[in-house]
Amino acid sequence: xxxxxxxxxxxxxxxxxxxxxxxxxxxxxxxxxxxxxxxxxxxxxxxxxxxxxxxxxxxxxxxxxxxxxxxxxxxxxxxxxxxxxxxxxxxxxxxxxxxxxxxxxxxxxxxxxxxxxxxxxxxxxxxxxxxxxxxxxxxxxxxxxxxxxxxxxxxxxxxxxxxxxxxxxxxxxxxxxxxxxxxxxxxxxxxxxxxxxxxxxxxxxxxxxxxxxxxxxxxxxxxxxxxxxxxxxxxxxxxxxxxxxxxxxxxxxxxxxxxxxxxxxxxxxxxxxxxxxxxxxxxxxxxxxxxxxxxxxxxxxxxxxxxxxxxxxxxxxxxxxxxxxxxxxxxxxxxxxxxxxxxxxxxxxxxxxxxxxxxxxxxxxxxxxxxxxxxxxxxxxxxxxxxxxxxxxxxxxxxxxxxxxxxxxxxxxxxxxxxxxxxxxxxxxxxxxxxxxxxxxxxxxxxxxxxxxxxxxxxxxxxxxxxxxxxxxxxxxxxxxxxxxxxxxxxxxxxxxxxxxxxxxxxxxxxxxxxxxxxxxxxxxxxxxxxxxxxxxxxxxxxxxxxxxxxxxxxxxxxxxxxxxxxxxxxxxxxxxxxxxxxxxxxxxxxxxxxxxxxxxxxxxxxxxxxxxxxxxxxxxxxxxxxxxxxxxxxxxxxxxxxxxxxxxxxxxxxxxxxxxxxxxxxxxxxxxxxxxxxxxxxxxxxxxxxxxxxxxxxxxxxxxxxxx
Numbered sequence: 001x002x003x004x005x006x007x008x009x010x011x012x013x014x015x016x017x018x019x020x021x022x023x024x025x026x027x028x029x030x031x032x033x034x035x036x037x038x039x040x041x042x043x044x045x046x047x048x049x050x051x052x053x054x055x056x057x058x059x060x061x062x063x064x065x066x067x068x069x070x071x072x073x074x075x076x077x078x079x080x081x082x083x084x085x086x087x088x089x090x091x092x093x094x095x096x097x098x099x100x101x102x103x104x105x106x107x108x109x110x111x112x113x114x115x116x117x118x119x120x121x122x123x124x125x126x127x128x129x130x131x132x133x134x135x136x137x138x139x140x141x142x143x144x145x146x147x148x149x150x151x152x153x154x155x156x157x158x159x160x161x162x163x164x165x166x167x168x169x170x171x172x173x174x175x176x177x178x179x180x181x182x183x184x185x186x187x188x189x190x191x192x193x194x195x196x197x198x199x200x201x202x203x204x205x206x207x208x209x210x211x212x213x214x215x216x217x218x219x220x221x222x223x224x225x226x227x228x229x230x231x232x233x234x235x236x237x238x239x240x241x242x243x244x245x246x247x248x249x250x251x252x253x254x255x256x257x258x259x260x261x262x263x264x265x266x267x268x269x270x271x272x273x274x275x276x277x278x279x280x281x282x283x284x285x286x287x288x289x290x291x292x293x294x295x296x297x298x299x300x301x302x303x304x305x306x307x308x309x310x311x312x313x314x315x316x317x318x319x320x321x322x323x324x325x326x327x328x329x330x331x332x333x334x335x336x337x338x339x340x341x342x343x344x345x346x347x348x349x350x351x352x353x354x355x356x357x358x359x360x361x362x363x364x365x366x367x368x369x370x371x372x373x374x375x376x377x378x379x380x381x382x383x384x385x386x387x388x389x390x391x392x393x394x395x396x397x398x399x400x401x402x403x404x405x406x407x408x409x410x411x412x413x414x415x416x417x418x419x420x421x422x423x424x425x426x427x428x429x430x431x432x433x434x435x436x437x438x439x440x441x442x443x444x445x446x447x448x449x450x451x452x453x454x455x456x457x458x459x460x461x462x463x464x465x466x467x468x469x470x471x472x473x474x475x476x477x478x479x480x481x482x483x484x485x486x487x488x489x490x491x492x493x494x495x496x497x498x499x500x501x502x503x504x505x506x507x508x509x510x511x512x513x514x515x516x517x518x519x520x521x522x523x524x525x526x527x528x529x530x531x532x533x534x535x536x537x538x539x540x541x542x543x544x545x546x547x548x549x550x551x552x553x554x555x556x557x558x559x560x561x562x563x564x565x566x567x568x569x570x571x572x573x574x575x576x577x578x579x580x581x582x583x584x585x586x587x588x589x590x591x592x593x594x595x596x597x598x599x600x601x602x603x604x605x606x607x608x609x610x611x612x613x614x615x616x617x618x619x620x621x622x623x624x625x626x627x628x629x630x631x632x633x634x635x636x637x638x639x640x641x642x643x644x645x646x647x648x649x650x651x652x653x654x655x656x657x658x659x660x661x662x663x664x665x666x667x668x669x670x671x672x673x674x675x676x677x678x679x680x681x682x683x684x685x686x687x688x689x690x691x692x693x694x695x696x697x698x699x700x701x702x703x704x705x706x707x708x709x
Contacts, residue, residue, distance in 0.1 A: 068656045069649060069650075069656065070646070070649040070657045070658040070659065071659075072645075072659045072661070073658070073660045073661070074637075074660070075661070075662045075663065075674075076664070077662055077663060077664035077670055077673060078663050078664050130341060130342060130343040130346075131338075131341055131342045131343060131346065133343075133353070134269060134272075135266065135268070135269050136335065136338075136341075136342045136346050136347075136350050137272070137349070137350045137353045137354065138265065138268040138273075139264075139265055139268045139334065139335075139421065139422055139425050140331055140332070140335045140354055140422060141331075141353065141357060142268055142272050142275065142331075142419055142421065142422060143221070143225075143330065143331030143334060143419040143422035144328075144329060144330065144331035144332055144354050144357075144358055145276075145357055145358065145361065146225070146331075146418070146419045147327050147329070147330055147331070148392070149232065149392055149415070149416060150228065151167075151324065151325060151328040151362070152366060152391050152392060153382050153390075153391035154324050154382070155321050155325050155366060156366065156382075156391065157378065157382045158317065158320040158321050158323075158324050159318055159320060159321020159322075159325075160305050160309075160317050160321075160375075161302055161305050161370055162317055163321050163325075163367075164364075164367040165363075166321030166322045166325045166366075167321075167325045167328060167362040167363040168363040169322050170322060170325040170326055170328060170329060170362075170529075171355070171358060171359035171362065173329075173522060173525045174329050174332060174355055174358060175355060175359075176514070176518045176519075176521060177491065177494075177495070178351045178355050179512055179513070179515075179518060180494060180495050180519055180522060181332075181333070181336055181351055181494065182348050182351055182511065183501070183512045183513055183514045184197045184494065184497060184501055185197075185339055185347055186347070186348065186510045186511040186512055187501060187508045187509070187510035187698070188200050188501075188508075188698065189339055189340070189699040190339070190433070190703055191337055191338060191339060191341075191429040191430065191432065191433045192211070192336075192337065192429070192430055192433040192434075193210075193214060193336035193426075193430065193490070193494070194211075194214060194333070194336075194493045194494045194497060195207045195208070195210050195211035195214065195433065195434070197210075197497035197498070197501065198210050198493065199437070199705065200705055200706045201501050201504055201505060203620070203621055204437075205621070208434075208552075208555050208556075208559070209493075210490065211434055211439065211555065212548065212551040212555055213486050213490050213493070213548070214337070215427065215431075215551055216482065216486045216548055217486035217490060218423040218426050218430075218461075219423070219461075219464060219465060219468065220479045220480070220482050220483035220486065221330070221419060221420075221422070221483055222250065222420045222423035222424070222465045223246075223468055223472075223476055223479055224476045224479050224483055225416050225419035225420050225423070226250055226420055227242075227246055227474065227476045228416045229414070229415075229416035229417035230242055230245045230246055230249070232390065232393075232409050232410075232412040232416060233245070233413035235390050235393060235406075235409040236406050236409050236413075242474060243470075243474060246469055246474070247466055249417050249420060250420060250462055250466055250469075251462060253417075253420045253424055254424065254458050254459065254461070254462040256421065256424075257421070257424045257425070257458045258448075258451060258455060258458055258459075259451055259453070260451050260452070260453055264424075267418075267421070268418060268421055268422075271414055271415060271418045274411065274414070275411055275414070278407060278411040279365075279411075281404070282365075282396055282399075282404065282408055283361070283364060283368065285396065285399045285400045285404060286368040286371060286372050286395055286396075286399045287368065289371070289399035289400070290368065290371040290372065295371060297370070297372065297373070297374060298370050300374065301370045304375055305375065319528075319532060322528075322529060322532070323528075323529045323532030323533050323536065324533070324536075325362070326487075326488060326526075326529045326533075327484060328358065330487045331354075331419070331422060332358075332491075333487070334426045335347060335354070337425075337426040337429045338429035339429075341429070348511060365392065368395060369391060369395060372394075372398045372399050373391070373394060373395060373398060377394070381394055390409065390412075392408050392412070393406075393408040393409045393412070395408075396408045424461060427457065428454060428458065428461075431444055431457045431461075432445050432454060432457065433683075436683050437683055438558065438597070438622075438623065439555055439558055439559070440555070440558060441558070443456060444456045444457050445457075478539065478540065479543075481537050481540030481543060482540065482544045482547050482548075484533055484540070485533065485534070485541070485544045486544070488530045488533070491522075492523055492526045492530070495519050495522045495523045495526065496523060498514060498519050499519050499520070499523075502516065504689065505689050505706060507689060507690065507691050507692050507694075508689065508690070508698060508706075509694075509698075562594055562595065562623050565587050565594075566591065568583075568587055569587045569591075572584050594623050595626070596624075596626060597623070597626070597684065598624065598627070598678060598679075598680050599622055599624050599626065599627050599628070599680070599685075599686065600627075600628045600629075600630055600674070600678065600680050600684065600686065601618075601627065601628070601629055601630070601685075601686045602630050602632065602666070602685065602687045602704075603629050603631050603688075604631070604688070605631075605638060605641075606639070606640040606644055608640075608647070608648075610688060610708060611629060611645070611648060612648065613708045614627075614707060615627065615648055615655065615657070617686070617708065618655070618686075619652070619655065622684075624655075625654060625655055625656055626655075626656050627655055627656070627657050627658070628657070628658040628659070628678065628680075629641075629657065629658070629659045629660070630674065631659070631660070631661055632662045632664060632665065632670060633662070633663065634663070634664070634665065637661045641661075642659060645658075660674075662674065666695065666696075667695065667696055668696055668700045668702065671701050671702065672702065675702070682701060682702040682703040682704050683703040683704075685701075685705070686704065686705050686706070687704055687707075688708040689706050689708065
């Protein structure tokens with residue numbers, strides 16, 4: 001490491017606010033000496049920024065809000081060859097001198113330890129077995145294929161004999177989303193789904209809204225799936241009380257996730273295989289029954305329906321069936337939330353498998369419903385007082401007998417219950433990402449020593465689902481509507497993020513590319529389906545707003561914590577009591593703990609406009625007072641780079657802006673080494689959208705974010 005000690009353009013290391021001889025915010029101004037900021041500013045003169053203006057800026061703000069002036073550091077990583085020298089600690093390997101490096105300071109207060117979000121990612125220390133094609137597919141497909149047990153009956157009621165067409169139309173929409181999800185996730189292969197897509201293309205606040213929708217969707221899915229699975233099981237026996245069975249299911253899958261995702265996926269694969277066998281038996285048996293019956297029931301249903309039906313009624317029924325059929329593809333978004341746990345190339349295959357299975361079974365089961373059951377029988381099944389309409393079980397009974405009725409009921413109970421596993425896996429990947437990005441408390445990403453799984457996330461989700469179930473007293477009807485609206489909003493936001501990705505991040509490499517018209521058509525179809533569902537069940541919107549509002553409030557508290565603390569300090573500012581001074585000092589320490597998290601922006605040149613964009617993004621989206629520009633070069637540092645960074649450092653007094661020049665090549669090893677030296681996780685490192693000749697894949701940078709274009 002070589003640290004420059006001479007040169008006219010070198011930025012000198014300035015005293016930090018803690019080092020200034022100025023009064024503590026908690027002390028009395030009468031008993032503390034006042035210090036002019038001129039002693040600090042004189043050592044960093046800049047002809048572009050008037051000295052008097054800088055002094056005025058510092059004087060008009062509280063001392064503790066002044067972040068300090070930046071420094072310049074040069075690091076030599078030209079000898080960094082690869083991972084084999086990763087643990088060496090000498091000058092030749094390029095490790096930085098700890099005493100001179102601007103490293104991140106670990107929070108020391110309880111508030112900082114709890115709510116900061118710079119823990120070491122447990123996945124970096126403990127590598128887990130990555131999921132293969134069918135184990136990853138099983139986790140998602142158990143959710144998406146379980147929906148046929150309730151969507152078949154509802155769609156048959158609303159679309160009548162046109163239900164197969166409505167289900168087929170939704171399969172075509174899902175084909176569009178197959179390309180949309182494939183493009184976004186292969187371009188940005190990180191956990192988080194819609195949150196990750198919007199985070200790298202828009203603002204963090206909008207991304208957080210998408211995350212809230214996803215969290216709400218997973219919570220409602222787990223509760224509804226547990227209740228519906230138990231209801232199907234009660235078609236066979238009432239041996240277990242409903243509430244005890246629901247809580248037991250939620251606890252059982254929490255235990256599976258505590259054992260680890262690999263073990264959970266194997267269990268999911270067994271369930272998925274048995275489920276596919278049961279559905280195949282049902283389809284074959286019903287087809288045989290229809291051929292023996294010469295499709296007489298289907299013909300009778302058709303003639304009964306067409307007697308009093310107009311062309312307008314047909315269009316409305318197909319549309320309502322189309323809106324309802326979106327329930328049959330819920331769970332398609334899950335794979336994007338744990339893409340980092342999947343082996344390379346697996347994600348696109350999971351999308352293909354889910355689309356193929358859904359497109360085959362859903363329309364076919366919708367047709368076979370009218371081949372085995374009359375219109376009157378379908379209405380009676382949907383009018384039952386049970387929470388579910390056991391229409392597929394009734395098909396099996398009509399086609400073969402009681403044994404197939406019992407088999408389908410047991411299969412439905414198991415598969416609907418295993419959809420809870422999908423919720424646990426999806427919520428785990430998304431919550432971990434939110435905690436690392438400071439949208440949720442960092443304590444959530446802590447792992448247990450035994451299985452290396454995030455126990456706080458798993459147990460917390462179990463408690464939330466259990467308490468929500470008892471709050472609604474087992475009546476999950478409105479939760480089902482909340483789940484539907486949340487899921488469709490997430491789908492629409494994902495398609496929207498795909499459009500933004502095409503516009504702002506068009507140069508990013510990706511394995512799949514969707515068309516502009518395909519993305520626009522997908523958004524239009526989802527919005528139409530969302531409006532249709534709200535028209536059919538207007539009260540759902542009211543419950544959705546309540547649950548969504550609570551979820552947003554919890555996340556927004558993390559974004560507003562410094563503002564809340566500053567408001568608290570404002571009311572204490574003029575207090576001269578002993579308790580008041582103690583509280584003021586406490587508040588200042590908490591704000592400093594939150595704001596000392598360092599952000600890093602890799603700048604490829606001395607463009608003042610690009611660097612100013614980075615500063616504005618950090619100020620608007622991150623809670624920090626420390627920003628470091630890093631320039632990796634092999635020849636010489638750009639002439640204007642230090643000067644431009646100094647201008648920005650002086651222009652933003654509440655943000656300390658450092659500059660680090662790194663001799664070497666920009667590659668994943670360099671990013672990883674700097675992350676370790678500066679103690680900054682990759683998700684707090686930013687770059688502008690790379691060009692077509694970018695030397696590495698974005699996925700190789702370990703989570704570095706895109707913030708400008």
